[in-house]
Amino acid sequence: xxxRPDPARRPPGAPPRREGPTTFTxxxxxxxxxxxxxxxxxxxxPIGNLxxxxxxxxxxxxxxxxxxxxxxxxxxxxxxxxxxTTPLLxxxxxxxxxxxxxxxERLQEGQALALVSDAGTPLVSDPGFKLVQAAIEAGIPVxxxxxxxxxxxxxxxxxxxxxxxxFEGFLPQKAGARRNRLDALTGLPGTLVxxxxxxxxxxxxxxxxxxxxxxxxxxxxxELTKLYETVRRGTLGSLAALFAEEGAxxxxxxxxxxxxxxxxxxxDADAALDAALRTALARHSIKxxxxxxxxxxxxxxxxxxxxxxxxxxxxxxxxxGDGPDDA
Numbered sequence: 001x002x003x004r005p006d007p008a009r010r011p012p013g014a015p016p017r018r019e020g021p022t023t024f025t026x027x028x029x030x031x032x033x034x035x036x037x038x039x040x041x042x043x044x045x046p047i048g049n050l051x052x053x054x055x056x057x058x059x060x061x062x063x064x065x066x067x068x069x070x071x072x073x074x075x076x077x078x079x080x081x082x083x084x085t086t087p088l089l090x091x092x093x094x095x096x097x098x099x100x101x102x103x104x105e106r107l108q109e110g111q112a113l114a115l116v117s118d119a120g121t122p123l124v125s126d127p128g129f130k131l132v133q134a135a136i137e138a139g140i141p142v143x144x145x146x147x148x149x150x151x152x153x154x155x156x157x158x159x160x161x162x163x164x165x166x167f168e169g170f171l172p173q174k175a176g177a178r179r180n181r182l183d184a185l186t187g188l189p190g191t192l193v194x195x196x197x198x199x200x201x202x203x204x205x206x207x208x209x210x211x212x213x214x215x216x217x218x219x220x221x222x223e224l225t226k227l228y229e230t231v232r233r234g235t236l237g238s239l240a241a242l243f244a245e246e247g248a249x250x251x252x253x254x255x256x257x258x259x260x261x262x263x264x265x266x267x268d269a270d271a272a273l274d275a276a277l278r279t280a281l282a283r284h285s286i287k288x289x290x291x292x293x294x295x296x297x298x299x300x301x302x303x304x305x306x307x308x309x310x311x312x313x314x315x316x317x318x319x320x321g322d323g324p325d326d327a
Contacts, residue, residue, distance in 0.1 A: 039135075
């Protein structure tokens with residue numbers, strides 16, 4: 001069983017910890033943060049509403065030797081709001097390997113560093129994972145401090161199934177690559193969660209409606225937790241038409257897309273597909289059988305091929321199990 005590092009224990013020759021107040025103000029009350037264990041602390045921050053932060057996150061930010069911020073201007077506003085004076089260091093997607101090496105060196109000296117993104121949980125569509133990987137490889141403790149997440153906030157507001165979901169992040173910017181990626185995501189058995197830039201939203205929705213089908217349930221969330229928070233629900237077709245008419249919105253966007261009939265087929269449809277494939281496989285190769293059945297049923301060729309491959313492997317395994325050694 002691993003033990004948490006002792007905050008008072010310092011490597012031989014390590015520099016002294018940061019001096020000065022380690023306090024923060026929450027709910028109108030001043031609090032003193034307890035000493036923080038050495039290591040990298042990955043801290044979630046609000047995605048819009050500054051009140052959406054935990055007491056633990058505030059204490060961590062106040063007690064850290066430094067806060068590594070994606071944009072120091074954004075994080076400075078947060079720290080100032082809660083009376084936190086911890087030094088800020090820039091760490092973002094353009095930070096070099098040399099910058100990352102200096103952060104690792106500070107951690108190896110026994111410092112406690114807090115990693116934050118502009119908003120929400122670090123490492124979700126930002127470069128923080130490179131620093132976490134480097135810390136783990138160096139044997140440095142990595143401690144998550146959970147909190148706000150745009151993905152989870154949008155998911156619970158969308159009105160779509162939450163038992164299974166897939167976070168894709170940003171789709172490719174170019175139309176052709178975007179459609180290809182959407183085609184690869186067609187059969188996912190769960191709600192699809194996407195980030196999108198406001199100016200690309202209308203064309204992305206149009207592509208999604210064309211590739212995934214206009215009747216798929218979907219939602220577009222904007223400016224979650226902020227003053228002008230909106231959630232638009234409908235089908236991909238209706239939402240594509242809506243934003244084609246209204247134009248690109250402003251603010252932070254999360255798009256959610258529900259499953260289509262191919263992602264959750266009925267049992268009868270499964271049986272009919274298997275029967276058609278077995279008949280075709282008796283006369284043709286896997287590739288040709290999949291192509292033939294795809295043309296007959298109208299199902300995506302990629303999905304039919306995957307099922308044909310699975311059936312072929314199943315029959316091969318059953319055939320190998322018929323020998324005398326299995327008696």
